[in-house]
Amino acid sequence: MDVAAVVETGADALLLDLDGTLTIGEHAVCGADRLLASYADRFAVITNNSSDLPETIAQRLAECGLSVPASRIFTAGMAMIEALAERQAPTLALVSSVMRARALERGVLLVDKHAHTVAIGRDAAFDYPMLTNAANEVRYGARLVASNLDNNHPGSSGTIVPETGALVAAILAAAGSQDVEVIGKPSVRLAELALDALGCSAARSVVVGDNPATDGALAASIGSAFVPVMVRTVDVRSASRRARVR
Amino acid sequence: MDVAAVVETGADALLLDLDGTLTIGEHAVCGADRLLASYADRFAVITNNSSDLPETIAQRLAECGLSVPASRIFTAGMAMIEALAERQAPTLALVSSVMRARALERGVLLVDKHAHTVAIGRDAAFDYPMLTNAANEVRYGARLVASNLDNNHPGSSGTIVPETGALVAAILAAAGSQDVEVIGKPSVRLAELALDALGCSAARSVVVGDNPATDGALAASIGSAFVPVMVRTVDVRSASRRARVR
Known part of the structure; x- marks a missing residue:
C-alpha cells in the first residue's frame, strides 16, 4: 500500500476498505499499520462484510497488529x-x-x-x-x-x-x-454513517480501497477523493505474531 | 396441451420436453396420455433434467399414468x-x-x-x-x-x-x-441421440416444449418444427391414482 499517496491528499479523514485493502485473509497489508498510526482517530473502516460483528472484525484486526475500535467499523x-x-x-x-x-x-x-x-x-x-x-x-x-x-x-x-x-x-x-x-458500497449509507461519526465532510475525506466498482464508485457518489490500492504484499509479521499467541 | 396441433404437423416422430410439458410437479399434463398413445413408439423425451436416472423418470411418469420406456428418455x-x-x-x-x-x-x-x-x-x-x-x-x-x-x-x-x-x-x-x-438444450446433443434411436430425421420430427429459449431454439438449430405448449391444466387423475397406490 502506498501510504505516502494517501497522506499527500491532505485529507482530514480516511474511509478505509477492509478486505484487500487493510488485510488479505488473516494478514495485514504492508503499510496498513503506519497508515492507521498516521491518522490516529481520523479514520473509519467501511466494509461490505456482512457476516461478522464489528467487535469480531476489531479483534481480527488486532490479531493482525492493527488497532481499530469496533465503533469505527461500519459494515454492510x-x-x-x-x-x-x-x-x-x-x-x-x-x-x-x-x-x-x-x-x-x-x-x-x-x-x-x-x-x-x-x-x-x-x-x-x-x-x-x-x-x-x-x-x-x-x-x-x-x-x-x-x-x-x-x-x-x-x-x-x-x-x-x-x-x-x-x-x-x-x-x-x-x-x-x-x-x-x-445496502453496502457503492451505496452511500456506510460512508454517511462513518462521516457523521468522524464529524468530517465528504469533500475533506478520502476513500481508500481496492475495488473501483464499489470503493471508487462510492467516492464519486459522495464527492470524496479516491486512492485506489493494488496490494501485492502482506505483512507477514502479523501472521507470525498470531502464530506465537496460539 | 393442444394435442391436435401436434398431430396436425404430420411429423414422423416427436421430441418431447418433460417438466412443464408432459408433467408439472407430480401431475401429468392434460392430454399428455393421449399424445403418447397417438405416437406409440415414435416419440422420445429429451429433458434438461440432470439429477435423476432415466429409470427413475420412467417410474415417475408411470405413477402419473404416462408410459415411457427408460430407453426413450434422454437427459442432460x-x-x-x-x-x-x-x-x-x-x-x-x-x-x-x-x-x-x-x-x-x-x-x-x-x-x-x-x-x-x-x-x-x-x-x-x-x-x-x-x-x-x-x-x-x-x-x-x-x-x-x-x-x-x-x-x-x-x-x-x-x-x-x-x-x-x-x-x-x-x-x-x-x-x-x-x-x-x-450439454443440454438448446445444445443439439440430446435431440441427436433421440433421433438416432428413433431412426428419424430432424426434418420429419417436431419438438414439443414449454420453453422457447431451450426447446424452441433447439428446434431451430436442428431444423425441426416446434410446437410450443403453454400448460395451465394438469390431469388430477394421475395424482389421485398415485394417492391410492400409496
Whole structure:
C-alpha cells in the first residue's frame, strides 16, 4: 500500500476498505499499520462484510497488529439489519448466525414464509433449500435486499471467498427477477454513517480501497477523493505474531 | 396441451420436453396420455433434467399414468456423464448422488481439487462450501461444464424449483468468469441421440416444449418444427391414482 499517496491528499479523514485493502485473509497489508498510526482517530473502516460483528472484525484486526475500535467499523451487514429494523416488514433473512442473532436483538421480524422482504448477506450456511425458499418468496413478490453485491473477496493463499453477490445471482436467476436493493458500497449509507461519526465532510475525506466498482464508485457518489490500492504484499509479521499467541 | 396441433404437423416422430410439458410437479399434463398413445413408439423425451436416472423418470411418469420406456428418455445429466467419460479429464462433479454413482460406474475420474473440469447439474445438496471449491477451481483454470442452463422448472402447487442455471450463475459470479459449456438444450446433443434411436430425421420430427429459449431454439438449430405448449391444466387423475397406490 502506498501510504505516502494517501497522506499527500491532505485529507482530514480516511474511509478505509477492509478486505484487500487493510488485510488479505488473516494478514495485514504492508503499510496498513503506519497508515492507521498516521491518522490516529481520523479514520473509519467501511466494509461490505456482512457476516461478522464489528467487535469480531476489531479483534481480527488486532490479531493482525492493527488497532481499530469496533465503533469505527461500519459494515454492510449491520447497516442492513438497521434498515430492516426500521422497516418492520416480515423478513426472510439469509444471513450468518451472528447476524441473525443481532437482527433478533434489534427487533427484526424474522419469518420463513410469506416474507415482505428477503434479506441476504454472506451466509456460509447457504444451501439449495435456502435458495429454493428465497427464490419462491421473491417470485411471490418479496423485495430482495442484499447487504452488498460483491461477488468474492480475497481469502488466504490466493483463494477467493464467494461473497453475497454470488448468492444473489443464484436467487435472482432462480426467481427470474433482476430487482435487488443494495445496502453496502457503492451505496452511500456506510460512508454517511462513518462521516457523521468522524464529524468530517465528504469533500475533506478520502476513500481508500481496492475495488473501483464499489470503493471508487462510492467516492464519486459522495464527492470524496479516491486512492485506489493494488496490494501485492502482506505483512507477514502479523501472521507470525498470531502464530506465537496460539 | 393442444394435442391436435401436434398431430396436425404430420411429423414422423416427436421430441418431447418433460417438466412443464408432459408433467408439472407430480401431475401429468392434460392430454399428455393421449399424445403418447397417438405416437406409440415414435416419440422420445429429451429433458434438461440432470439429477435423476432415466429409470427413475420412467417410474415417475408411470405413477402419473404416462408410459415411457427408460430407453426413450434422454437427459442432460446422462449426456454430461457420457461426455465426461469420453474426455477422461480429472473432474470435480457437483451432481446428485445418483448421478455421481453413475459417473463412477462410467469411469469418470472424480477429484475434489486440481480439476481440469468442473461439472455441474442440479444438485439439491449444493451449498456454500461447494460453491467456494468450484469457484476456486474455475478461477485456477478448470473448464466449467453445465448439464443445462435452465434457471428453474415448475414444481408442485405453483412453486418453482431452482435449476442448474441458478447454481451456475453463483459459480460464474464468484469465479469472475463467463465461460461455460452447456450439454443440454438448446445444445443439439440430446435431440441427436433421440433421433438416432428413433431412426428419424430432424426434418420429419417436431419438438414439443414449454420453453422457447431451450426447446424452441433447439428446434431451430436442428431444423425441426416446434410446437410450443403453454400448460395451465394438469390431469388430477394421475395424482389421485398415485394417492391410492400409496
